[in-house]
Amino acid sequence: MAEAVRLAAAEDIQAIMALEQGAIAHPWPEEDLRRLISDDDKFALVIEDEDGIEGYIGVSVVVGEASVGNLVVRADRRGRGLGTKLVEALIAELLRRGAEVIYLEVEDTNAPAIAVYTRCGFTEYNRRRDYYGAGRDARLMKRAVAGA
Numbered sequence: 001m002a003e004a005v006r007l008a009a010a011e012d013i014q015a016i017m018a019l020e021q022g023a024i025a026h027p028w029p030e031e032d033l034r035r036l037i038s039d040d041d042k043f044a045l046v047i048e049d050e051d052g053i054e055g056y057i058g059v060s061v062v063v064g065e066a067s068v069g070n071l072v073v074r075a076d077r078r079g080r081g082l083g084t085k086l087v088e089a090l091i092a093e094l095l096r097r098g099a100e101v102i103y104l105e106v107e108d109t110n111a112p113a114i115a116v117y118t119r120c121g122f123t124e125y126n127r128r129r130d131y132y133g134a135g136r137d138a139r140l141m142k143r144a145v146a147g148a
């Protein structure tokens with residue numbers, strides 16, 4: 001089976017938690033993941049193959065402004081375009097939902113994530129010094145949902 005992207009559901013929470021455990025320094029608490037999936041102003045997309053969930057992206061949307069909360073691809077599946085597919089699917093879903101702009105923060109040293117966002121049309125509009133801790137700056141990026 002080729003990869004497919006779909007909306008995350010409550011049944012995916014354990015799989016998303018397992019994915020985060022091995023992939024990022026500060027996995028999201030279960031309660032936050034639950035809210036990401038159940039709250040009206042938030043949603044998540046997962047990408048999966050026959051072995052299960054390989055990655056996910058979470059977003060909240062307030063009056064047409066979307067904010068990406070997290071993007072994770074399983075460590076052993078990176079570099080195959082899955083992160084890019086997730087971001088492209090997110091843009092398409094936000095277009096359907098009538099959102100206008102997408103914002104995100106990414107650590108300045110996170111070259112793979114910056115490569116994905118740049119390829120998907122995001123541009124840097126500001127920086128936040130020490131956003132992730134002393135000496136760890138954030139790049140603030142955005143993209144219009146339609147066009148770009």
Ligand SMILES: CC(C)(COP(=O)(O)OP(=O)(O)OC[C@H]1O[C@@H](n2cnc3c(N)ncnc32)[C@H](O)[C@@H]1OP(=O)(O)O)[C@@H](O)C(=O)NCCC(=O)NCCS
Nearest residue numbers: 071072073078079080081082083084105106111112113115
């Ligand atoms: C960021 C992340 C989601 C990307 O997922 P992915 O499936 O590997 O993404 P893609 O395969 O679509 O693209 C990865 C890009 O990073 C590039 N890349 C990979 N490792 C790299 C490195 N060490 N230095 C520079 N670029 C790198 C790849 O070459 C590719 O870019 P290219 O196609 O232009 O060459 C994944 O690395 C991840 O889960 N990281 C940990 C969590 C994280 O940091 N999330 C982002 C939070 S803002």
